[in-house]
Amino acid sequence: MTSSSAWWRSAVIYQIYPRSFMDSTGDGIGDLPGILQQLDYVASLGVDAVWISPFFKSPMKDFGYDISDYRDVDPIFGTLDDFKDILHAAHDRGLKVLIDQVWNHTSDQHPWFEESRLSRDNPKADWYVWVDAKPDGTPPNNWLSTFGGSAWTWEPRRQQYYLHNFLDSQPDLNWYNPDVLDAILDTARFWLEMGVDGFRLDVVNFFTYDRSLQDNPMRPADKPRPAGASPTDPFFSQVNLYNFCQAETLKLLKPIRQLMDEYDATTLAEISSAEDALSTSSDYVRGRDRLHTAYNSSLMTDEPLTAQRVKHLIHQVDTLFDDGVICWTAGTHDFPRLKSRWSKYQPTEEFLRDAFDSMFAALIISLKGNCCIYQGDELGLTQADIPHEKMQDPFGIQGYPQVLGRDGSRTPMPWRQAAYQAGFTKAAEPWLPIPEEHLPYAVDVQEADPSSLLHRYRRLIHWRRLQPALQGGDLHLLKLDAEPLVGFIRACDEQQLLCLFNLSADTVYQDMTRFPQCEPTAQNVFSDRSFHHTLELPPYGVYFANLC
Incomplete structure (x- = not known):
């Protein structure tokens, strides 16, 4: 059996995307009091932990993944006391709480960056990645932002470019500067002292870059794109050898692990955009000086889920994760809904599609390691088709129509089929529309049907807790x-x-x-x-x- 201190090795984790979980104030945006209202629902699933996506102060250019204050709650989500209420209520229900930490970059409105961009000689001048232009004034190399365009933006006051692997309003922190690491660890300690049980670490493999600033080579026509990468996404027109996934990042994990061990807390790492996601993930969790567990995009592609593919993945994990722990994840707020991802390869009969959903739920909770369930996947929600004029995701808006973005997997939870706005909000319009096709999958509908997918997830997860072999075998x-x-x-x-x-x-x-x-x-x-x-x-x- 897994010891209580190593609960993360076999945990079932439920991801909550706060904007879309439950709105308590009637402004159309989900919030922390809304999570508290529905915490009994989460506990009823039998999961071990919740991962709550960012709720920190932010201009919301990337909906919370652009943080302007690591230590406070954005008013649209509530207050710090609201989060403490969730923490206490979750612990009372036997739930661990993981919160997102976005340590690769900040908002350009974070005080650290506002100071850093002013000059080349201020106290935080080296807290971000600043590089001189080429002699002709162009960016230092050909690196691309994952959100489109160059990964470099010019700052007139410094007469330098800064690196941003995501939006230009998300400047990358300079992890080669030990002062940055100290500041990050101090931020982590703030939340650990409050009582959180661990962190989901955003895009961990982006923390460092090749300081020689070599150009990335263009991707040959016969070289496949990484798992989960859109075939039309310009970012993967290059083989991203030098802008992330550097060996130096692995050396920076030791002080993070030491701090987490001090508090008996855990880390769930996101490995993003890697050429070989499984191998890279295993590097980040190997040994006791790195992170605890990691997830990646190996199950987030739309290629058919065949027996051959599943067996190949299991064999790879068995080979690569000799002492580390994989988090089996097939859905998050960043990928299309798993219900829709494989539907084009399935029969049209609804009862067979339901059988597939049940089979996949059983599979993912039975594999060695832990697993993560994204809110709404336990209901069988489909990927929503969001009209261009209703889109909110900057990734989708910037890449439209080649890249449709992430809005389709972020629509609000349907709590009650016949209720106004499906019971999510009292607002005239939620931040993203609630698809009509989601209403028959509402929580109240499925609660009333013992054969529903929700009940099957619930029975499976509770049954799993009673199986010693699934806990640590x-x-x-x-x-x-x-x-x-x-x-x-x-x-x-x-x-x-x-x-x-x-x-x-x-x-x-x-x-x-x-x-x-x-x-x-x-x-x-x-x-x-x-x-x-x-x-x-x-x-x-x-x-x-x-x-x-």
Whole structure:
């Protein structure tokens, strides 16, 4: 079994995007008191922790990922006392609380940058990445911002360019300056002293860059883009060798880990835009001097989720994460909804799509490591089609129409089907429209239906808590009879749990004589038929059994 101090190794984490979770004030924007109102819903899922996306003071150019004050709450979300109320209420319900920390960059309205940009010789002159222009006045190299255009913006007062891997209003901090690291650690300590249980660290692999400032090579036509990258995104027209994913970043993780260990807190790292996301993620969690767990985009592509692909991923993780922990994540606020991502490869029959959703939920909670569920995925929400005039995401607005952005996965939670604005807000118009097609998936509708996806997620997560092998067991991938089947055994001293998944729309059969006496479990979640030592798994069927 996993010890209580290592809860993160097998945790189920629920991501809350505050703007879209629950609005308590009627301004159309979700807030901290809204989260508090719905905390019982989160606890009812049986998850171990919540990850709350940024709620700090910000001009909201990138909806909170452009922070102007690391230590205070933006008024649109509430107050610092509101957050403390959430923290206490979550702990009373047995929930850990992780909060976003955006340490790669700040807002250009942060006092640190406002001082840094004034001159080349002020106390914070070297807190950001400043570089002289080329002799002809152009940027120092060809690096691109992930949001489009050059990664460099000219500052007339300093007569230099500053680096911004995202919006030009999000200047990158200079992690090569030890004063910056000290300031970041001091900020972290502020929240740890308050009682948070850990941090989700935004774009960790962007912290450092190649100081020789070499141009990135252009991407050859035959070189695939990283997992999750849009085929039309200009950022990936280059092979991003020098602007991030530098070895120096790994050396900076030790003092972060030391601080977290001091408070028995954990880190969940986002690995973003890496050429090899799984390998890079494993680097960041290897050993006890780096971070605790990391997620990446390996499950966030729209390629079909075949048995072959799943087995390949499991094998890669087993090879790469020898002592580190992966966070299996298939949906966040940055990627299209998982319900829609694979729908074009699935049958049109609704009952088969429902079966796929249940199968995937069972799979992700059964794999070795921890997992993260993005709000609304437990309801089966689809990717919303947001009209251009309603778009809010700067990434989507700047890249339109080649890149549609992230608004489609950020629409408000539908709490009650028949309520005004689906029970999310009393405002005439929420910050993003609530899609009509989401209303039949509202929480109240699914609460009333014992067979709903919400109830299946809930039963699965609660059942998972009772399985010692899923809390801390090893994973042994199996070779099975039928090609669409994925199977593995999760094993620890107390339990050997057989896990079988049919990743096809066809019924498949598995000879069970190779396994010791099986005692089926989780019948309240899944059903199957077995006869004459043969197991019949229906389309997208799942089978769990204890091995004697």
